[in-house]
Amino acid sequence: MTQTPWLGFSIDRAASTPVFEQICAAIRLRAASGDMASGSKLPPTRVFATELGVSRSTIVTAYEQLVAEGYLSSQQGSGYRLCAAGEVELTQRPARAKPETTTRSGAAAVSHRAQNTSNRPKTEEPVVRPFRAGTPDMRLFPYRQWAKTVARICRSDPQSMFLGSRGFGSLALRQSICDHVAEWRGISARPEQVIVTAGATDALEICLHELAETGDSVALEDPGYKPLQHFIAAQGLTPDYLRVDENGAVLPSGPVASRLAILTPSHQFPLGGAMSPARRMEFLRWATKTEAWIVEDDYDSEFRYAGRPIPAMAGFDHLHRTLYVGSFSKIFSNALRLGYLILPDSLVGRFADSIQRFGPKASSMPQQPLADFINSGEFYRHLRRVRRIYAERRRFLLDQLTKEFSAYGYCVDHQAGMQVVFHLTCGLQDLEICNRAAEQGLSIEALSGFVQAPDSLGGTYNGLVLGFCGYSEVELDQGLGNLTRVLEQIRG
Numbered sequence: 001m002t003q004t005p006w007l008g009f010s011i012d013r014a015a016s017t018p019v020f021e022q023i024c025a026a027i028r029l030r031a032a033s034g035d036m037a038s039g040s041k042l043p044p045t046r047v048f049a050t051e052l053g054v055s056r057s058t059i060v061t062a063y064e065q066l067v068a069e070g071y072l073s074s075q076q077g078s079g080y081r082l083c084a085a086g087e088v089e090l091t092q093r094p095a096r097a098k099p100e101t102t103t104r105s106g107a108a109a110v111s112h113r114a115q116n117t118s119n120r121p122k123t124e125e126p127v128v129r130p131f132r133a134g135t136p137d138m139r140l141f142p143y144r145q146w147a148k149t150v151a152r153i154c155r156s157d158p159q160s161m162f163l164g165s166r167g168f169g170s171l172a173l174r175q176s177i178c179d180h181v182a183e184w185r186g187i188s189a190r191p192e193q194v195i196v197t198a199g200a201t202d203a204l205e206i207c208l209h210e211l212a213e214t215g216d217s218v219a220l221e222d223p224g225y226k227p228l229q230h231f232i233a234a235q236g237l238t239p240d241y242l243r244v245d246e247n248g249a250v251l252p253s254g255p256v257a258s259r260l261a262i263l264t265p266s267h268q269f270p271l272g273g274a275m276s277p278a279r280r281m282e283f284l285r286w287a288t289k290t291e292a293w294i295v296e297d298d299y300d301s302e303f304r305y306a307g308r309p310i311p312a313m314a315g316f317d318h319l320h321r322t323l324y325v326g327s328f329s330k331i332f333s334n335a336l337r338l339g340y341l342i343l344p345d346s347l348v349g350r351f352a353d354s355i356q357r358f359g360p361k362a363s364s365m366p367q368q369p370l371a372d373f374i375n376s377g378e379f380y381r382h383l384r385r386v387r388r389i390y391a392e393r394r395r396f397l398l399d400q401l402t403k404e405f406s407a408y409g410y411c412v413d414h415q416a417g418m419q420v421v422f423h424l425t426c427g428l429q430d431l432e433i434c435n436r437a438a439e440q441g442l443s444i445e446a447l448s449g450f451v452q453a454p455d456s457l458g459g460t461y462n463g464l465v466l467g468f469c470g471y472s473e474v475e476l477d478q479g480l481g482n483l484t485r486v487l488e489q490i491r492g
């Protein structure tokens with residue numbers, strides 16, 4: 001903890017609240033309690049930064065945030081002063097404004113008077129920390145329609161919420177999943193081939209349990225999904241890392257010891273590209289010839305923003321050597337923890353034994369409501385809506401990055417997914433940027449952190465993984481403002 005004599009408060013670096021938020025909170029509190037008189041001057045940013053042992057830009061961010069909220073005023077040359085009491089309601093943080101399009105300066109200029117008239121939620125507002133990847137915007141969740149569906153089933157058919165809790169899951173939901181993947185992913189499957197799982201993670205873990213034994217090697221994309229890499233290590237399996245080029249994961253030219261490959265062909269995680277048809281064929285030929293299995297992790301494939309969806313590899317293979325993993329976490333809600341695994345017919349008996357032994361992890365209660373939600377069309381109404389909004393947010397982010405950050409790097413536009421990768425070309429290191437950005441209330445992951453075997457990749461990955469779905473354009477814009485300060489500060 002760092003104490004400053006001036007305001008007498010502490011910075012807790014271990015806390016999940018960003019440092020600039022802690023500074024804001026302390027100043028709001030002192031203003032509200034009368035410890036600071038209106039009109040009093042705040043310490044100069046440089047001095048205050050030194051006292052607290054934080055970067056100057058952290059203090060500037062905090063002060064600017066309070067200016068936007070109406071607590072402080074700033075005048076060129078004379079620093080920041082506390083506004084007169086009564087101009088703002090000092091004890092509560094104003095709700096964020098939510099216009100869909102604005103400029104960076106427009107975001108900062110949101111009037112505190114307008115904010116004061118907005119409805120404040122009674123519950124604690126979740127902290128918004130751009131640019132966390134892979135999180136949907138739960139403010140867009142269709143709460144009313146979902147509540148209606150759940151209420152109707154609770155009233156008219158409560159028993160249906162417990163059906164299938166001991167086997168592969170609710171038959172109604174498995175049928176809806178078959179309809180969904182037939183329409184969206186070009187996969188023809190019967191409900192008997194579908195297991196409802198606790199998200200894609202559970203589906204991947206089931207595959208690893210069933211198809212690999214301790215000491216076996218498993219082929220994995222590098223860079224790739226970190227929890228999968230950790231799970232493989234924890235299971236005593238040996239990862240066989242596949243490098244990724246512009247056509248997707250690369251099958252080594254020599255013999256491959258792995259009996260199982262886990263791939264993201266529709267949308268490589270985290271780079272974003274789709275695997276080329278020729279590369280897909282190579283993997284399918286390899287799996288057929290060596291009797292290996294391919295697990296297709298199709299975690300966010302519904303989010304394609306241009307052209308037709310890229311058909312799943314499992315559809316092309318007619319579920320012969322390919323197991324298909326899908327998730328409702330991205331299109332609907334992370335919190336539901338529901339996903340699915342679609343099996344080749346030849347594996348159904350084996351996986352049924354395993355489910356009997358270990359028991360299913362997926363919650364049964366939301367399964368029937370989700371089936372109804374899909375069948376009634378509400379699910380697709382929601383999907384169309386969020387796709388349109390995410391497409392706008394993505395466009396906004398890409399435009400800003402191209403216009404204002406080209407001195408630092410570039411993005412490759414894959415027209416898909418929930419995050420973009422900004423590849424750095426300016427000599428700055430992604431990890432340092434991400435650590436400094438965390439101090440500014442940003443949640444950015446370093447591309448290099450997704451790489452396991454950098455030496456074998458024949459190239460380096462240095463970039464920022466920027467999620468855009470969970471943030472309005474105003475929030476993205478504010479986040480980019482903070483990112484600019486971080487980059488300028490590191491560059492000196």
Ligand SMILES: Cc1ncc(COP(=O)(O)O)c(C=O)c1O
Pocket residue numbers: 134198199200201202225264269297299326327328329330334338339
């Ligand atoms: C590539 C990849 N696979 C699987 C998952 C896990 O998804 P779920 O939340 O459905 O477990 C994620 C989550 O971000 C992911 O990025």
